[in-house]
Amino acid sequence: MENIIVRVAKEDDSKYSQEIVDEMASSAKARGTGIAKRTPEYVSGKMKEGKGVIALTEGGQWVGFCYIESWGHEKFVANSGLIVSPSFRGRGVAKAIKFTAFRLSRKKFPGAKIFGLTTGLQVMKINHELGYSPVPFSELTDDDEFWKGCQSCVNFPTLTAKNRKNCLCTGMLYDPEWEIETGPKDWNKLYEKAKFAEKNVFVEFDEN
Numbered sequence: 129m130e131n132i133i134v135r136v137a138k139e140d141d142s143k144y145s146q147e148i149v150d151e152m153a154s155s156a157k158a159r160g161t162g163i164a165k166r167t168p169e170y171v172s173g174k175m176k177e178g179k180g181v182i183a184l185t186e187g188g189q190w191v192g193f194c195y196i197e198s199w200g201h202e203k204f205v206a207n208s209g210l211i212v213s214p215s216f217r218g219r220g221v222a223k224a225i226k227f228t229a230f231r232l233s234r235k236k237f238p239g240a241k242i243f244g245l246t247t248g249l250q251v252m253k254i255n256h257e258l259g260y261s262p263v264p265f266s267e268l269t270d271d272d273e274f275w276k277g278c279q280s281c282v283n284f285p286t287l288t289a290k291n292r293k294n295c296l297c298t299g300m301l302y303d304p305e306w307e308i309e310t311g312p313k314d315w316n317k318l319y320e321k322a323k324f325a326e327k328n329v330f331v332e333f334d335e336n
């Protein structure tokens with residue numbers, strides 16, 4: 129089993145952007161669910177800004193991706209666009225990417241509430257493990273620019289009909305204020321529990 133490295137994406141990773149958006153589109157089609165469409169330029173922009181998380185094999189094959197974006201004057205940060213290449217699924221790569229995106233969100237936007245929208249059970253499980261709670265959409269950002277991202281989703285008419293109060297996705301939120309009671313996360317413990325190393329998945333993250 130080839131080693132997989134998960135790390136913050138760099139400008140140089142732009143060469144994978146087309147493959148990433150192609151896989152996002154074909155996976156959404158296969159699932160028959162909605163998705164906010166992204167262009168390769170958008171994905172490359174995220175990489176350049178240091179707001180992307182990428183997974184690659186040691187040999188340089190693309191494995192997975194996700195990005196973060198701040199909303200509502202940095203009061204919120206969303207983790208979006210999670211995708212793992214079909215041949216690498218079921219090895220904990222999505223979890224390693226989400227853990228890394230979470231750490232990146234905390235590092236870049238320390239005071240922001242972290243949230244995501246999903247219809248996927250796997251993603252809900254990962255979010256739950258990170259301490260997110262399911263919330264009504266009223267608890268998420270009211271930044272119109274964020275919700276504009278839903279326009280390309282097949283379920284957008286439902287979101288509009290419900291006055292943006294709910295839709296087919298579940299909204300999940302993590303408030304860093306909860307850490308006043310719980311204390312900061314013990315990443316070593318979380319990584320150990322996830323058994324990344326046993327699955328040849330290695331996370332590189334610089335907290336500073």
Ligand SMILES: CC(C)(COP(=O)(O)OP(=O)(O)OC[C@H]1O[C@@H](n2cnc3c(N)ncnc32)[C@H](O)[C@@H]1OP(=O)(O)O)[C@@H](O)C(=O)NCCC(=O)NCCS
Pocket residue numbers: 155156209210211212213216217218219220221222223224245246247248249250251253254
């Ligand atoms: C969803 C997706 C990112 C998951 O990637 P992955 O690398 O296979 O996921 P992981 O191996 O990290 O699994 C994460 C968790 O989901 C569980 N899981 C895996 N497959 C599952 C399935 N078919 N049903 C339910 N749970 C499942 C895993 O067991 C793991 O939980 P655990 O640690 O408690 O055992 C991947 O399937 C994908 O790219 N799908 C298409 C795009 C998509 O749906 N993106 C999410 C949009 S919100």
